[in-house]
Amino acid sequence: xxxxxxxIGGSGSRVLKSLTMLCAAGVKPIDPATGxxxxxxxxxxxxxxxxxxxxxxxxxxxxxxxxxxxxxTLHGSSRNAEGFFSTRISTLASLMPEGSGGMRDSFLYxxxxxxxxxxxxxxEYNDLDESNxxxxxxxxxxxxxxxxxxxxxxxxxxxxSVALNRFKDSDEFRTFGNLLGEGDRVFFISSIFGxxxxxxxxxxxxxxxxxxxxxxxxxxxxxxxxxGALTLLPYFNIEHSRTSPINKADFLLKTRSALHYYSKSLxxxxxxxxxxxxxxxxxxxxxxxxxxxxxxxxxxxxxxxxELIGALAPLHxxxxxxTDIGRDTRAFEFGIEKDSGEIDFMTLxxxxxxxxxxxxxxxxxxxxxxxxxxxxxxxxxxxxxSPSLGIEFxxxxxxxxxxxxxxxxxxxxxxxxxxxxxHVTFFDLDNTGHLENILTGIPAKKGFFSNARISYDDxxxxxxxxxKKFNGKYSADxxxxxLLHIFHLAxxxxxxERFPGLY
Numbered sequence: 001x002x003x004x005x006x007x008i009g010g011s012g013s014r015v016l017k018s019l020t021m022l023c024a025a026g027v028k029p030i031d032p033a034t035g036x037x038x039x040x041x042x043x044x045x046x047x048x049x050x051x052x053x054x055x056x057x058x059x060x061x062x063x064x065x066x067x068x069x070x071x072x073t074l075h076g077s078s079r080n081a082e083g084f085f086s087t088r089i090s091t092l093a094s095l096m097p098e099g100s101g102g103m104r105d106s107f108l109y110x111x112x113x114x115x116x117x118x119x120x121x122x123x124e125y126n127d128l129d130e131s132n133x134x135x136x137x138x139x140x141x142x143x144x145x146x147x148x149x150x151x152x153x154x155x156x157x158x159x160x161s162v163a164l165n166r167f168k169d170s171d172e173f174r175t176f177g178n179l180l181g182e183g184d185r186v187f188f189i190s191s192i193f194g195x196x197x198x199x200x201x202x203x204x205x206x207x208x209x210x211x212x213x214x215x216x217x218x219x220x221x222x223x224x225x226x227x228g229a230l231t232l233l234p235y236f237n238i239e240h241s242r243t244s245p246i247n248k249a250d251f252l253l254k255t256r257s258a259l260h261y262y263s264k265s266l267x268x269x270x271x272x273x274x275x276x277x278x279x280x281x282x283x284x285x286x287x288x289x290x291x292x293x294x295x296x297x298x299x300x301x302x303x304x305x306x307e308l309i310g311a312l313a314p315l316h317x318x319x320x321x322x323t324d325i326g327r328d329t330r331a332f333e334f335g336i337e338k339d340s341g342e343i344d345f346m347t348l349x350x351x352x353x354x355x356x357x358x359x360x361x362x363x364x365x366x367x368x369x370x371x372x373x374x375x376x377x378x379x380x381x382x383x384x385x386s387p388s389l390g391i392e393f394x395x396x397x398x399x400x401x402x403x404x405x406x407x408x409x410x411x412x413x414x415x416x417x418x419x420x421x422x423h424v425t426f427f428d429l430d431n432t433g434h435l436e437n438i439l440t441g442i443p444a445k446k447g448f449f450s451n452a453r454i455s456y457d458d459x460x461x462x463x464x465x466x467x468k469k470f471n472g473k474y475s476a477d478x479x480x481x482x483l484l485h486i487f488h489l490a491x492x493x494x495x496x497e498r499f500p501g502l503y
Contacts, residue, residue, distance in 0.1 A: 015189045021413055026363075028041065041318070043088070068091075173207065
């Protein structure tokens with residue numbers, strides 16, 4: 001199964017970043033038919049944002065590229081992998097046969113139609129006759145007509161709805177339309193209180209459904225493919241700025257207007273089949289104010305609990321049985337067990353906790369072990385098993401990508417969520433040694449034959465035990481896969497013994 005995700009605007013990129021972290025940890029949706037993680041799941045994200053120089057977009061693209069590189073080394077072409085980085089994440093272009101086109105191999109939707117162009121130029125305002133120019137002046141303010149769209153639609157969904165209607169004419173849309181197949185699903189991630197997301201989501205859904213009358217290879221599936229959407233209500237705060245067109249005071253008004261429109265055109269029973277499932281998510285306890293900078297650099301918002309929860313929505317959507325798809329739109333909300341400013345794993349509902357806590361703890365332990373212990377292990381224990389792991393491994397492209405590129409971004413993500421208004425304190429981020437206290441509010445259970453401590457030596461010993469079962473069963477070029485596989489198994493044993501409440 002392929003899940004095509006259209007992440008629209010800055011919020012779309014940030015949720016996609018959290019989803020990438022969950023995939024790195026090994027979080028997978030459950031197939032209701034088998035009760036096991038979905039086999040052969042492939043996620044195909046497309047970031048739709050004219051502000052492609054924005055920091056949030058850049059950070060997410062860099063993360064996705066690092067993830068793809070790590071996944072390919074670990075799992076190659078396997079479509080039923082398990083463990084760390086096991087979900088395949090692909091670009092549209094990478095799925096096309098070689099020599100089938102010149103579309104760039106990127107997670108970004110090519111927005112050259114609006115790049116370096118003011119809105120009035122995009123609609124060819126100067127070529128309109130006098131009456132149509134007057135109409136444009138009624139529909140759009142002078143500031144909107146002069147908006148430079150390469151920095152986004154700066155809180156103006158009426159601009160975005162016009163510009164993003166070009167989506168149906170793009171290479172990305174044609175490629176998507178030729179790849180979509182039976183059993184695949186489509187998911188949108190967007191905010192409802194800005195410009196790009198609020199505008200892009202409805203117009204792109206309509207373009208997909210209307211493509212049933214096109215010449216695309218998958219035009220029949222365009223009408224029937226299950227479509228889900230995460231709609232983010234206001235959840236963060238921004239500084240007031242007289243020079244910025246983005247104003248927090250407009251958030252609620254835009255939200256009400258967009259919800260009213262969605263209810264009539266996307267989710268109403270008489271709207272025709274548009275969206276099969278919609279997930280509403282917001283937070284009244286908004287964040288500390290972010291810098292209000294819609295310009296060249298754009299906003300780099302700190303990671304937020306809402307984005308992590310939002311990343312669960314597409315995974316839940318995949319798990320909805322096909323028999324429950326195709327009737328009226330199903331709506332979902334999310335609630336935490338206790339309304340608190342301090343969010344740890346025990347604050348989450350049991351189902352969410354059981355799906356993400358153990359995988360994130362495994363990833364956290366992997367990061368700590370690579371940083372604080374692996375080098376010291378070389379020449380001893382599991383590193384001597386075939387294929388052996390020598391000091392040269394620390395200079396390989398794989399290890400550098402994982403330990404110096406991806407995992408530091410994972411720590412940035414945790415630290416940003418911890419520093420936000422709702423503190424996400426899953427882990428004691430200052431604790432890099434007393435691993436029995438690594439989880440906030442969840443002490444380790446005392447081992448039957450050991451004291452309460454969990455040390456790097458304990459993890460080393462457990463990896464040594466697991467490694468013996470795989471001695472000589474991996475080829476030399478599969479050393480990275482062997483390392484992360486045996487670590488995953490060892491960490492799972494430790495977590496089940498010492499942190500049983502996570503399952």
